[in-house]
Amino acid sequence: xxxKIRFFFRRTNLNRYTITYLTALLDEHLPDFxxxxxxxxxxxxxxxxxxxxxxxxxxxxxxxxxxxxxxxEEISQLKRSFKDKVIIISGGPQxxxxxxxxxxxxxxxxxxxxxxxxxxxFLKDFYHSLELPSERIIKPQPLQDFNxxxxxxxxxxxxxxxxxxxxxxNKCFFCQTPYLFPQIRERDLDYVKKYANLLKEQGxxxxxxxxxxxxxxxxxxxxxxxxxxxxxxxxxxxxxxNLCWGYFPSEVFPTRVVNTPQVAKVLKKYVQNKxxxxxxxxxxxxxLELINRDHTLExxxxxxxxxREEGFQVIVDIILGFPQEELSDRWQxxxxxxxxxxxxxxxxxxxxFIRLPQTPFFKLKPTPIEEEIxxxxxxxxxxxIAFGNFFKQLKTAFGNNKNEA
Numbered sequence: 001x002x003x004k005i006r007f008f009f010r011r012t013n014l015n016r017y018t019i020t021y022l023t024a025l026l027d028e029h030l031p032d033f034x035x036x037x038x039x040x041x042x043x044x045x046x047x048x049x050x051x052x053x054x055x056x057x058x059x060x061x062x063x064x065x066x067x068x069x070x071x072x073e074e075i076s077q078l079k080r081s082f083k084d085k086v087i088i089i090s091g092g093p094q095x096x097x098x099x100x101x102x103x104x105x106x107x108x109x110x111x112x113x114x115x116x117x118x119x120x121x122f123l124k125d126f127y128h129s130l131e132l133p134s135e136r137i138i139k140p141q142p143l144q145d146f147n148x149x150x151x152x153x154x155x156x157x158x159x160x161x162x163x164x165x166x167x168x169x170n171k172c173f174f175c176q177t178p179y180l181f182p183q184i185r186e187r188d189l190d191y192v193k194k195y196a197n198l199l200k201e202q203g204x205x206x207x208x209x210x211x212x213x214x215x216x217x218x219x220x221x222x223x224x225x226x227x228x229x230x231x232x233x234x235x236x237x238x239x240x241x242n243l244c245w246g247y248f249p250s251e252v253f254p255t256r257v258v259n260t261p262q263v264a265k266v267l268k269k270y271v272q273n274k275x276x277x278x279x280x281x282x283x284x285x286x287x288l289e290l291i292n293r294d295h296t297l298e299x300x301x302x303x304x305x306x307x308r309e310e311g312f313q314v315i316v317d318i319i320l321g322f323p324q325e326e327l328s329d330r331w332q333x334x335x336x337x338x339x340x341x342x343x344x345x346x347x348x349x350x351x352x353f354i355r356l357p358q359t360p361f362f363k364l365k366p367t368p369i370e371e372e373i374x375x376x377x378x379x380x381x382x383x384x385i386a387f388g389n390f391f392k393q394l395k396t397a398f399g400n401n402k403n404e405a
Contacts, residue, residue, distance in 0.1 A: 005034035005127060006055045010045055010074070015062040017210070017249075018092065020160040022060070022119070024150040029120050033127045034058075038158075042074050049078070049086055056130065057085065058123075062092040063102065065354055066396065072105045079106030087132065089122075091115045093176050097357020099137045110137050113180060114166075116149055117141035147191040154198045161208035161249055162192055168212040169222060170253065172281070173292045173360040174319070177212045180358060186218060189232050196241055206242045206272075214250035214277075215263060222294075224260040233270035242272045251277035251317060254295045257303035264310040276312045277349070278303055281319045283336025284329035291322060291361075297336060308344045316346050320373070320390070321353040321397070323364035330373050334380070341385045348386040350377060352393035366397050 007026070011019040019038060026036055039045040049057050059078065061071055075088055090102050091111035099110040109132065111118055118141045122133065143149075151162040167181040196207055211217060217232070218225040236243055246252050246267055257263060257278075267276070280300045282288055288296070304314045318337065320330055340346040353366045380386035 004055050005058060006048075007034045007036045007058045007060065007123075008045060008048060009036075009038045009060045009062075010042070010071070011038050011040050012067055014064055014066055015092065017160040018062040020152050020158050021149075021163070022062070023156065023158065024153040025116055025120070026123070027153055027155055028150050030123055030127075033123060045074075046078070046081070049082055056087070057082075058087045058089060058126075061088065061090040061095075061107070063090050063094040064092055065094055065356060068094045072102065075102070075106045087126075089119075091119070093180055094357060096180055097176070097362070103136055108132055108136065111140075112137060113140040114143060115140065116143055143185070146185040147187050151187075151195055154195070154202070157202065159199065159204065161210040162195060163187070163210040164192070164250075165211040165213075165217055168216070170213065170294060171292060173290075174281075174322070174353065174356065176356045176359055189235065192232075192236065193239070196236065196239070200240070205240060206244065207236060208244045209250050211250040213256070213279075214246040214252045215256040215260075216253070219256075222255070224256050224263050226260055226263055226266060229263070230266050230270075233266065237270045243270055244273045245271045246276040247273045247315070248277055251279050252303070253279055254299040254303040257306050258295075258299050261306045264306050264312070268310045268312070274311070274313055275315055276307050277315045277317060278307070280316045282322065282325075282329070283318070283333035284325070285332075287322055287325055287329050287333075290324060301340065304340055304344045304346050308346075314340075314344065314346045316340065316348050317351070318348050318386075319351045319353050320377075321366045321369055321394070323353070323361055323367065325353075325367045327370060327373070330369070334373070334376050337380065337385065347384075348380070348388075350381075350386050350388040350390040352390050352397055354393055354397050368398075369394060 009019045009023060023036065023038060039048060045059065061075065063071055078086055078088060088107045089109045089111065090107045095102055095110045096112045099112065102110050118138050121141060122138060152159045165186050167184040168177045169184070171178045215224045218228040233243055233245065278300065281291060281293060283297060285297060304316065307314050318333060320333060337348050355362050355364070355366065377386065377390060
């Protein structure tokens with residue numbers, strides 16, 4: 001081969017888990033195909049690409065909603081500066097939902113959905129031919145055993161939470177997960193033990209897990225497989241690991257706690273985290289139905305009570321600004337927040353609704369927030385009852401939809 005290939009991942013604080021996972025994938029399956037480097041800043045990336053014209057450089061972007069505009073600008077600048085000397089590929093939730101927009105801004109290829117096998121296939125072909133495929137939107141290829149892909153780049157000393165479950169049955173209308181990953185995939189306890197022991201070899205004993213719903217692991221019929229969950233937590237705990245479960249990035253769905261309240265005692269027995277994240281999203285019964293949440297406000301109240309009785313600080317996720325949400329719905333939500341805070345000392349992670357590609361709500365307008373509601377949210381944050389990126393997200397939403405605000 002006349003030229004050597006260098007591969008760069010553009011990493012940020014928001015896509016670091018994905019980049020760690022993909023780096024591990026390439027290290028494991030294509031260890032000798034190219035030089036692979038992770039870069040954390042655009043200036044560093046630009047400098048690297050300017051160094052040596054004897055190399056063909058491939059740059060990988062994982063595109064999420066919060067840095068989408070910024071990364072599109074970076075892609076355009078790289079293409080203008082380096083033209084065909086740099087091959088730009090992208091994946092991630094925004095790429096899967098808006099591939100044409102990304103191609104129009106300068107990317108050469110966009111990978112849709114689960115890209116483990118499609119990425120490996122492309123890189124193998126490119127290594128031998130140095131030619132891009134004629135089809136620029138790369139569709140997923142069937143995955144191998146989900147346990148065959150490493151969770152983090154341990155050879156590089158780069159770690160992230162272990163993804164235990166991919167996909168979600170709940171199908172909330174605002175969330176990308178069930179539409180981006182329609183097939184449920186899970187990893188086994190033996191897989192976790194294998195990589196947990198690699199962590200231990202490097203002096204690390206804290207284990208974090210990635211699940212869209214923290215109590216959905218190995219479940220059936222939207223319940224809790226408490227037998228398997230307790231076995232899982234018990235065996236890892238007995239091997240000396242500190243377990244974080246039910247807190248970011250593995251929040252809990254309310255009905256799982258309500259229908260299997262003994263799970264709170266299991267968590268208390270084995271996990272180190274003192275906080276549990278609980279999905280609720282709204283204090284309005286009308287909006288709960290509108291967004292396709294399969295629980296009631298009473299379910300949320302009961303779940304908070306059960307977890308609080310076991311000593312957990314419950315962090316409730318709330319979203320304001322849903323399509324068709326009215327002022328009365330927002331006041332219902334704020335009153336629900338005050339009620340749970342007063343009676344169970346709950347805290348609230350507040351978000352503003354952001355439209356996500358591939359979801360039923362993507363083409364619907366977010367609802368503006370009245371000044372009286374903003375004032376109330378400021379007050380809740382000042383009192384320590386609420387926190388989060390609500391105001392930043394509000395600015396992002398209307399910044400991206402100026403004609404719809």
